[in-house]
Amino acid sequence: MNNVSLIGRLTAAPELKHTQSGLSMVRFSIAVDRAYTKQGEERQADFISIVAWRQTADFICKYFAKGQRIALTGRIQTGSYTDKNGDKRYTFDVLAENVEFCEPKRSSDTRTAAASYETAAAPVPDDIDDMVELPKTEDLPF
Secondary structure, three states: OOOEEEEEEEOOOOOOEEOOOOOEEEEEEEEEEOOOOOOOOOOOEEEEEEEEEHHHHHHHHHHOOOOOEEEEEEEEEEEEEEOOOOOEEEEEEEEEEEEEEOOOOOOOOOOOOOOEEEOOOOOOOOOHHHOOOOOOOOOOOO
């Protein structure tokens, strides 16, 4: 069984991309706090790469912003590619299938969306190689 449930904060504003065949996709990362902390140390977080396709990608890009909490379920997907230098690189992503808001709607927020959006598990498109790399997260405030 390959199921993942995560709650975290977006590390950057999600940016909608389209494949050559016109499919919507978004690749972003979320910071998920670890459940434990050592005494005297600051809380740690894991940064997890997320990919969403089609209507789920459209929904995320329209209604979520950097720093906002998001809950999602999906499955782990691994892959590999050869970089410009000829080195083999491996990828590890969560393919988001269901996303939900974790925070109440802000009064200054003009968004009018349902509290959650669910899609059927969609197969990964054949032109997955057209995806862009994960945005840099060096400028994170946390």
